[in-house]
Amino acid sequence: MIKAILFDLDGTLLNRDESLKLFADKQYDRLFHLLGHITKDVYIERFIQLDSRGYVWKDKVYRQLVEEFEVTKITWEELLQDYLDEFKYYCVPFDNLLLMLEELKERKMLIGMITNGYGQFQMDNIKALAIEDYFQSILVSEWEDIKKPNPQIFSRAADKLGVLPSECVFIGDHPENDVQGAKNVGMIGVWKKDVQWMDIQAEYVVDDLMDILAIVDELR
Structure with missing residues (x-):
């Protein structure tokens, strides 16, 4: 589940x-x-x-x-x-960002974030996108003193949400830092398409953020 x-x-x-x-x-x-x-x-x-x-x-x-x-x-x-x-x-959001998060909220899903980068800088950008309140947990590598793809940051994110890694889906654009990093701790890795990468091995691939909802519904 x-x-x-x-x-x-x-x-x-x-x-x-x-x-x-x-x-x-x-x-x-x-x-x-x-x-x-x-x-x-x-x-x-x-x-x-x-x-x-x-x-x-x-x-x-x-x-x-x-x-x-x-x-x-x-x-x-x-x-x-x-x-x-x-x-x-x-800060420019991808299309349907707020709509997708609202739909996940309606589905009673826990929502978290793991981002590499500098703490305050990344939080400023998150606030600029007006999405902070959708997330129950946000981990920024500078503040955690560890970054993706280290498995510890993925495990820590699951712990903060009170779930097992096997109960999590992780969505990201980087094949190693995001998709493989998540899979290494037992999460389902979803690749957000990025034109710089080709032939990525992922359990699921999304182009539009709204595609995530179908994956969530299938897995539930």
């Missing part, structure tokens, strides 16, 4: 690719008087390249940008702080 649904955040609930593009576009506009010697398209493209889909933290990204583009009117530290302060205002 499935009792709990757990989610990754970035690339699963938060459309991080679109959010990052929007943020970079608006950051350039806000700081044009400091970055105007770079064309917007070049700035956005290089920012996204260096970000490497979130696997390179922004201190390194901004250091590299400042060096490459010979930025002298603003420091990389100030650019990083701008990112920390402003990114939450550009």
Whole structure:
């Protein structure tokens, strides 16, 4: 019997690719008087390249940008702080996010989240999506001092919800960190499709978040 649904955040609930593009576009506009010697398209493209889909933290990204583009009117530290302060205002959800969570709530499912990243930054983004109240448990790797795919963070999430790992479904976009990490502790792993991955081995695959409801109903 499935009792709990757990989610990754970035690339699963938060459309991080679109959010990052929007943020970079608006950051350039806000700081044009400091970055105007770079064309917007070049700035956005290089920012996204260096970000490497979130696997390179922004201190390194901004250091590299400042060096490459010979930025002298603003420091990389100030650019990083701008990112920390402003990114939450550009969070783009995947379609049907709130509707899907509302349907899970109606089904009396326990709902949890495990996300790698920095604690306050990730919580700011969760609040920006207006989804915090749907979750009975949210684990962020910085605060837990452990990150996916380590099995301990998955087991800890199940414990906090008061269920066994075998009573959980975990949905995420990363084949190793999310799907395989969940399967390693006995959870059902569901892959949220992502264009950068091909031929992923998962028990279930979803494209639209509403597809999750059919899986839940089948497993119950």
